Amino acid sequence: MAATAANTGRDTRHLLWFAIPLAIGGSLAAALITGHDAMTASAARTLAVIGGVVTVGLCALPWLLRGEHIQRQRAAQREIRRWRMIAVSSAGWCGATLAFAAADAAELAGVSVAQLDIGDFQTYVTHVVAGRIVVLVLVCTALLTLVGAVLSHGRIPDPAQWTMPAAAIALLGLVAMPLAGHASHEALTALLITGHTAAAGLWCGLLCGQALLLRSRTEWSVSLPAFSRWALVFVATVGVSGIASTLLLSTPAELVTSGYGRIILAKAGLLAVLLSLGYLWRRVWVADARRHRGDTAVSVRRAAIEVAMMAVAFGLAATLASSA
Numbered sequence: 001m002a003a004t005a006a007n008t009g010r011d012t013r014h015l016l017w018f019a020i021p022l023a024i025g026g027s028l029a030a031a032l033i034t035g036h037d038a039m040t041a042s043a044a045r046t047l048a049v050i051g052g053v054v055t056v057g058l059c060a061l062p063w064l065l066r067g068e069h070i071q072r073q074r075a076a077q078r079e080i081r082r083w084r085m086i087a088v089s090s091a092g093w094c095g096a097t098l099a100f101a102a103a104d105a106a107e108l109a110g111v112s113v114a115q116l117d118i119g120d121f122q123t124y125v126t127h128v129v130a131g132r133i134v135v136l137v138l139v140c141t142a143l144l145t146l147v148g149a150v151l152s153h154g155r156i157p158d159p160a161q162w163t164m165p166a167a168a169i170a171l172l173g174l175v176a177m178p179l180a181g182h183a184s185h186e187a188l189t190a191l192l193i194t195g196h197t198a199a200a201g202l203w204c205g206l207l208c209g210q211a212l213l214l215r216s217r218t219e220w221s222v223s224l225p226a227f228s229r230w231a232l233v234f235v236a237t238v239g240v241s242g243i244a245s246t247l248l249l250s251t252p253a254e255l256v257t258s259g260y261g262r263i264i265l266a267k268a269g270l271l272a273v274l275l276s277l278g279y280l281w282r283r284v285w286v287a288d289a290r291r292h293r294g295d296t297a298v299s300v301r302r303a304a305i306e307v308a309m310m311a312v313a314f315g316l317a318a319t320l321a322s323s324a
Contacts, residue, residue: 041100041103044096044097044099044100044103045096045100045177046314046315047092047096047100048093048096048097048099048100048137048177049174049177049314049317050096050311050314051089051090051092051093051094051096051141052093052137052170052173052174052177052201053174053200053204053205053208053310053314054089054093054205054208054209054212055089055090055141055144055170055173055174055205056167056170056174056201056202056205057201057202057204057205057206057207057208057209057210058082058085058089058205058208058209058212058213059086059144059163059166059167059169059170060163060167060170060202060205060206060209061082061206061209061210061213061223062082062160062163063163063167063226064206064210064222064223064226064227064230065219065222065223065226066226067222067226068218068219068222068223076154078213078215079151079154079159079160080151080152080153080154081213082213083147083148083149083151083152083159084148084152085148085212085213086144086148086152086166087144087145087147087148087152088148090141090144090145090148090170091141091145093141093144093173094138094141094142094145097137097141098138100134101121101124101125101131101134101138102116102121104124104130104131104134105120105121105124105125105128105131106120108124108128109123109124129179133176133177133179136172136173136176137173137177140169140170140172140173140176141173143169144166144169144170144173147162147166148166171198171201171202174197174198174201175194175197175198175201177197178193178194178196178197178317179193179194186248189245189248192241192244192245192248193241193245195237195241196237196238196241196242196245197317198237199233199234199235199237199238199241200234200238200310200313200314200317202230202234203231203234203235203238203310204307204310204311204314206227206230207227207306207307207310208303208307210223210224210227210299210303211299211300211303211304211307214296215296216296217289217292217293217294217295217296220289220294220296220299221289221290221291221292221294224285224286224289224290224294224299225286225289225290228281228282228286231278235271235274235275235278239271242267242268246264263316266316267313267316267317270309270312270313270316271313273309274306274309274310277305277306277309278306281302281306285298285299285302
């Protein structure tokens with residue numbers, strides 16, 4: 001009983017870990033919406049993307065643990081925690097997407113959110129590309145919230161069979177968000193930004209999922225080396241697609257003369273820092289985890305540092321999509 005209570009306490013702390021930033025971010029978005037600030041849609045989009053990244057990582061996490069040897073009961077308990085977290089993060093994602101939709105629709109209608117009526121919003125979701133994409137994202141997030149809530153009760157046999165469909169739905173919702181911005185103008189650009197978003201989302205999301213869910217050295221010893229191998233693919237995809245889309249969307253001179261270009265340079269600088277950090281982690285952190293020498297608290301702290309830096313990059317990306 002004591003062990004169960006301790007596990008429940010840890011679960012609550014982990015849920016609060018990402019519920020608190022979502023609440024703070026939601027308050028910020030609400031304040032911006034009330035003031036009808038030009039940053040409203042960008043702030044809400046940032047929250048939506050972060051919620052989507054967390055959800056994608058939690059949905060896809062079992063792929064990193066395929067070589068794990070664990071007792072069936074412990075695996076079942078971890079699955080319940082995972083689906084509970086998916087329900088919470090996807091619900092936050094859904095709320096932030098609604099906030100973005102309201103802000104974007106009001107901005108296009110030339111009114112404040114308080115003055116937005118049903119007719120304006122209906123026009124937005126039926127005749128505006130961004131509005132139709134928002135509907136798709138809302139459907140994805142609602143499905144994930146429902147599935148997560150049902151499976152978190154532990155009464156559905158073999159909940160692992162829902163992992164792949166849930167990950168596919170989460171990825172669909174995540175990559176759809178940029179299509180409401182600059183990626184919607186050209187087919188090639190849309191393809192590049194979609195690949196860029198998927199790779200970045202999996203890179204950050206899987207790291208975040210490990211920090212939120214994993215409890216033991218054994219789990220980290222299996223998941224972290226697997227993540228490290230996939231991270232190379234994600235980084236390469238992010239870099240190549242980012243460079244290609246930049247060349248299509250701007251000229252070299254615009255990188256230093258326009259706000260759009262300066263945001264791209266800031267993202268490139270963050271990517272360089274993350275690459276350097278990843279190289280260090282690969283030599284120290286991954287090696288320790290593989291030998292079962294890494295402390296779980298240290299792993300969570302290192303993951304949190306890297307995720308925080310990635311969150312800044314996602315914020316820049318949301319601003320980039322809104323400014324294009």
